[in-house]
Amino acid sequence: MEEMALVMNxxxxxxxxxxxxxxxxxxxxxxxxxDYKTISAVKDVSLEVKRGEIIGYLGPNGAGKxxxxxxxxxxxxxxxxxxxxxxxxxxxxRTENCENIGVVxxxxxxxxxxxxxxxxxxxxxxxxxxxxKDYENMIxxxxxxxxxxxxxxxxxxxxxLGQRTLSDILAAFLHNPAIVFLDEPTIGLDVSMKDKIRSxxxxxxxxxxxxxxxxxxxxGDVDALCKRIxxxxxxxxxxxxxIEHLKGYFGSYRTxxxxxxxxxxxxxxxxxxxxxxxxxxxKKQKETKIKDIRLExxxxxxxxxxxxxxxxx
Amino acid sequence: xxxxxxxxxxxxxIMESLQFRLGTFVTLFANxxxxxxxxxxxxxxxxxxxxxxxxxxxxxxxxxxxxxxTSLFNxxxxxxxxxxxxxxxxxxxxxxxxxPMKFRKYTFWSYSGSHVVSFIMTFLPTFVVVMIITHGAIxxxxxxxxxxxxxxxxxxxxxxxxxxxxxxxxxxxSTWGINIVKETIVxxxxxxxxxxxxxxxxxxxxxQYLPFRAVYDIPLTILLQKNGSDTIEGLLPMFALQVIxxxxxxxxxxxxxxxxxxxxxxxxx
Amino acid sequence: xxGQHVRGLGFYAKLYRKILVQDLKTKMSxxxxxxxxxxxxxxxxxxxxxxxxxxFKNFPTINGWDYxxxxxxxxxxxxxxxxxxxxxxxxxxxxxxVYSGDFIKYCFRPVNVFFYFISEVFDVKGLGQLAFGVGTLxxxxxxxxxxxxxxxxxxxxxxxxxxxxxxIALMNAAAATCFWIKNSGYVMVIMFRFKxxxxxxxxxxxxxxxxxxxxxxxxxxxxxYPSLVxxxxxxxxxxxxxxxxxxxxxxxxxYKFWMLGVRKYDFTGx
Numbered sequence: 001m002e003e004m005a006l007v008m009n010x011x012x013x014x015x016x017x018x019x020x021x022x023x024x025x026x027x028x029x030x031x032x033x034x035d036y037k038t039i040s041a042v043k044d045v046s047l048e049v050k051r052g053e054i055i056g057y058l059g060p061n062g063a064g065k066x067x068x069x070x071x072x073x074x075x076x077x078x079x080x081x082x083x084x085x086x087x088x089x090x091x092x093x094r095t096e097n098c099e100n101i102g103v104v105x106x107x108x109x110x111x112x113x114x115x116x117x118x119x120x121x122x123x124x125x126x127x128x129x130x131x132x133k134d135y136e137n138m139i140x141x142x143x144x145x146x147x148x149x150x151x152x153x154x155x156x157x158x159x160x161l162g163q164r165t166l167s168d169i170l171a172a173f174l175h176n177p178a179i180v181f182l183d184e185p186t187i188g189l190d191v192s193m194k195d196k197i198r199s200x201x202x203x204x205x206x207x208x209x210x211x212x213x214x215x216x217x218x219x220g221d222v223d224a225l226c227k228r229i230x231x232x233x234x235x236x237x238x239x240x241x242x243i244e245h246l247k248g249y250f251g252s253y254r255t256x257x258x259x260x261x262x263x264x265x266x267x268x269x270x271x272x273x274x275x276x277x278x279x280x281x282x283k284k285q286k287e288t289k290i291k292d293i294r295l296e297x298x299x300x301x302x303x304x305x306x307x308x309x310x311x312x313x
Numbered sequence: 314x315x316x317x318x319x320x321x322x323x324x325x326x327i328m329e330s331l332q333f334r335l336g337t338f339v340t341l342f343a344n345x346x347x348x349x350x351x352x353x354x355x356x357x358x359x360x361x362x363x364x365x366x367x368x369x370x371x372x373x374x375x376x377x378x379x380x381x382x383t384s385l386f387n388x389x390x391x392x393x394x395x396x397x398x399x400x401x402x403x404x405x406x407x408x409x410x411x412x413p414m415k416f417r418k419y420t421f422w423s424y425s426g427s428h429v430v431s432f433i434m435t436f437l438p439t440f441v442v443v444m445i446i447t448h449g450a451i452x453x454x455x456x457x458x459x460x461x462x463x464x465x466x467x468x469x470x471x472x473x474x475x476x477x478x479x480x481x482x483x484x485x486x487s488t489w490g491i492n493i494v495k496e497t498i499v500x501x502x503x504x505x506x507x508x509x510x511x512x513x514x515x516x517x518x519x520x521q522y523l524p525f526r527a528v529y530d531i532p533l534t535i536l537l538q539k540n541g542s543d544t545i546e547g548l549l550p551m552f553a554l555q556v557i558x559x560x561x562x563x564x565x566x567x568x569x570x571x572x573x574x575x576x577x578x579x580x581x582x
Numbered sequence: 583x584x585g586q587h588v589r590g591l592g593f594y595a596k597l598y599r600k601i602l603v604q605d606l607k608t609k610m611s612x613x614x615x616x617x618x619x620x621x622x623x624x625x626x627x628x629x630x631x632x633x634x635x636x637x638f639k640n641f642p643t644i645n646g647w648d649y650x651x652x653x654x655x656x657x658x659x660x661x662x663x664x665x666x667x668x669x670x671x672x673x674x675x676x677x678x679x680v681y682s683g684d685f686i687k688y689c690f691r692p693v694n695v696f697f698y699f700i701s702e703v704f705d706v707k708g709l710g711q712l713a714f715g716v717g718t719l720x721x722x723x724x725x726x727x728x729x730x731x732x733x734x735x736x737x738x739x740x741x742x743x744x745x746x747x748x749x750i751a752l753m754n755a756a757a758a759t760c761f762w763i764k765n766s767g768y769v770m771v772i773m774f775r776f777k778x779x780x781x782x783x784x785x786x787x788x789x790x791x792x793x794x795x796x797x798x799x800x801x802x803x804x805x806x807y808p809s810l811v812x813x814x815x816x817x818x819x820x821x822x823x824x825x826x827x828x829x830x831x832x833x834x835x836x837y838k839f840w841m842l843g844v845r846k847y848d849f850t851g852x
Binding site for chain 3 (some may be wrong): 489494502
């Protein structure tokens with residue numbers, strides 16, 4: 001078995017798009033225009049992911065995350081560079097690659113819309129040619145991790161968003177793939193459902209040693225699941241290391257919470273290298289009374305925000 | 314309602330239609346091919362019959378009638394029913410209902426842009442080709458003006474029929490079913506697939522008073538100056554029929570729509 | 583994940599059967615939809631038939647074809663159109679899936695994308711059309727006085743399947759245009775209307791358009807050429823004999839075109 005679940009080497013992806021002109025006249029011009037421009041969605045991204053790792057693949061909207069995932073899953077072919085998933089080139093043999101991966105793509109259910117979940121599972125068992133024994137074991141594992149009874153006989157179309165996401169994640173793991181790609185699995189869910197989904201992913205990763213590539217905007221997901229994060233922005237990889245390591249860069253940052261006279265909390269991010277916290281408190285105290293003070297380490301959320309805002313790491 | 318606002322919707326629709334680029338050319342080409350099919354079929358039909366005039370229609374008349382009916386069909390094609398059912402099933406309809414404009418009005422003016430484009434891209438070229446091929450079989454006079462007026466009426470009648478059927482989508486998810494019934498009835502009884510002149514006498518008498526005729530048959534009859542439409546006495550009853558149906562259908566459609574929206578709570582399901 | 587699974591024809595046949603059974607089970611639970619759709623199907627077929635009758639009331643023969651022979655052609659085309667209606671109806675949803683980006687979900691399974699997409703929908707109401715077509719076919723068969731032998735029935739079945747391959751190919755190709763152009767709805771609608779001309783003898787075409795409607799948009803093969811094998815057994819044109827092979831080629835080409843669309847499409851829809 002390959003040591004690396006995923007290897008990307010200097011991968012680039014360009015798209016050709018038509019230069020659109022503005023206004024009514026522009027629309028008519030476009031009808032005959034040959035004016036294309038090239039957009040680089042992904043630039044020279046290299047990446048190695050070990051078996052059993054969960055990595056958070058982060059970046060602001062339009063950074064090139066989905067494009068990368070689409071290349072990893074074999075749907076898109078890179079313009080240049082190499083990708084190996086489980087030691088194979090994904091887009092060269094899509095079918096073969098699909099046997100060893102699982103995908104949950106945003107809020108788009110991949111299950112048969114009107115079938116009860118259990119029937120979808122059975123069809124997937126046949127599609128992936130999962131031996132009956134393995135299939136039963138997997139369903140048993142599911143039972144031990146999450147309460148699936150209420151949704152097992154429910155058609156997907158009648159499920160709540162949370163149940164649907166849960167079903168999609170279960171379906172993605174059903175054939176015991178080596179890698180699972182999860183694209184924003186907790187988007188739009190309530191807090192308890194988010195917890196349920198996170199512990200399910202963690203449990204499956206632990207039991208089956210499945211590699212998980214997770215894209216998300218929810219730092220709660222990252223904190224709960226990922227040790228390592230990769231950040232890309234404008235198609236380029238800008239960070240690839242542990243979260244702790246990242247926080248180290250921002251070690252001098254503290255979040256200061258102050259409870260003011262009118263019982264409201266005011267929070268601010270302070271770099272201790274540049275500003276003295278006591279100065280801030282004293283300055284504030286001249287304006288109003290401060291009832292309470294709390295000082296925190298920088299949160300992942302704020303670290304990521306700093307990076308998106310362009311702080312060099 | 315400010316007319317500037319309404320035309321802004323038309324303009325947005327025109328621009329959106331033009332974004333379709335390649336699609337525009339493909340549509341144009343496919344339409345022409347379809348017309349070729351119509352031409353060959355009726356050429357063979359007239360050749361086999363051995364006479365030049367059947368039920369007052371010559372081959373040229375029939376051709377002009379059917380070709381223009383086809384391009385009118387493409388020009389009037391709205392997909393309102395499909396769009397409506399999609400926006401109901403996705404729950405997007407709520408947003409449309411919240412727009413600061415009456416929903417029916419909003420829908421009508423949103424579609425008007427694509428009508429302008431398809432009029433210029435499909436109807437006009439077809440019209441010119443037909444004119445050249447038939448060496449002036451279409452009389453170029455005041456009838457063109459009457460034709461354009463009755464086409465606008467036809468568009469409104471057609472929109473009302475579409476909206477009436479689209480309202481049914483609030484009650485059933487069987488969009489395909491209700492749409493095909495609508496399309497079948499409109500195409501057959503409006504004379505779009507076979508000129509009404511060929512219909513048996515009894516059937517024609519009934520069909521004459523139905524709203525479907527106001528969509529294709531009346532504008533085309535006026536253009537070809539058949540059935541006495543070259544005189545005011547002949548013309549007036551036709552316009553009257555269109556206007557009466559516009560009034561009836563608009564009233565019925567508005568009532569039905571308001572009633573349905575009130576009654577049905579849309580929940581995206 | 584050890585070793586690659588081989589998925590052959592048997593695998594796909596079994597899978598299709600299972601999906602079909604599940605699909606039918608759920609269809610039964612939407613009775614209103616089923617009734618309305620069936621009603622719609624009957625209406626279109628009736629309207630088509632009425633048009634046909636009106637035409638023949640005014641013009642007793644078309645290009646040397648009399649009423650019953652034309653009726654035969656009509657019935658033949660209806661039956662030949664059944665498979666595209668029943669099995670390939672999901673093509674009508676393709677453009678919505680592609681434009682919204684939802685199509686990507688079909689690319690994550692280790693099965694043929696075309697199969698996976700098409701297998702999702704089985705259209706029951708197509709069977710209504712089949713019944714209509716078979717009735718017309720039998721009625722005209724009796725009036726023309728065609729014999730009933732094992733050979734001729736076998737021929738009929740083979741050439742009906744042949745004819746349906748052409749129609750499937752046409753709709754596949756029309757649907758696949760959505761990978762390149764934005765308003766492919768029109769292309770499908772127009773293609774679907776082309777089929778209405780399949781029920782007339784292709785001998786009405788001449789010149790370049792004879793070639794166009796035979797080899798490029800092969801509506802001449804949807805009823806005319808294959809049915810000549812039954813209607814005029816002493817005088818079968820070469821194209822009729824070749825039609826099964828051509829049908830397979832056309833189907834294969836349309837499939838390749840469809841799959842090319844999947845490959846070329848950049849899935850940027852969101």
